[in-house]
Amino acid sequence: MRNFAGTPGTVTALILRLLQCLFAAASIASMATTKSFFNFTAFSYLIASMGLQVIWSFGLAFLDACALAKKKVLHNPGLLSLFVVGDWVTATLSLAAASSSAGITVLYFNDLGGCGFGQECQKYQLAVALAFMSWITIGISSLIMFWTLAAG
């Protein structure tokens, strides 16, 4: 099993996990503080998906931090397979949630000639942008994880 930046139990992996948590939590905060998100299925789905992302990334960040503190290597193939599957599932759900919300945001801002929800519009856009940033970081993590597993 090769050991490179981003594999479980390294500082890069921990930073990526913390960024995922941060972006997903900020996306939830931005979306959940609007008054009308529950009228849109896609926006509710975004909150659910980002919630799952926060739980998953926080759990793995905790594991990475433990592994770093104890200087233990997390390269058990069984554990790694679980991480890979979990990473791919959350990454796919995050991208789907971010895209469907982005579809609706673009529909309101562009196609219907302006968003009529006042200040909430910026919050919708911010939540979608943060969700995409969370997806980019989880995407990097899951590529590294898959590579580690396949090259092991």
Place this chain on the structure above:
Amino acid sequence: MRNFAGTPGTVTALILRLLQCLFAAASIASMATTKSFFNFTAFSYLIASMGLQVIWSFGLAFLDACALAKKKVLHNPGLLSLFVVGDWVTATLSLAAASSSAGITVLYFNDLGGCGFGQECQKYQLAVALAFMSWITIGISSLIMFWTLAAG
């Protein structure tokens, strides 16, 4: 380089590529025959993304068919890296396009209490469903490709 079902130049790979082409082309046909798709950014993006998918998958299906006919093995690492990157890019674009169109379809059918475009509504739904099926087949292809490259 291990040789298993789905690696470039096998019958499984060829079938997967042809299915991707078929689903993507059917999705374009269903969406492009509606009269109002160009009013929606997400629907236009779906057509563009599925168009790219058809070109990419057809090209690779052609390569697979040539490799099968000449019984040549397509396991050049440079070529494989190119396939992996192309597969991941098209898979991500397809998922994003399918999700953003699905977001708008769900918005019209569920959240706004019914779709007012008559017969075109079924076509929108069909196009989205076909785009998701195309994404599933390209997803399988790209996982196999990435695994082949990493395990090589």
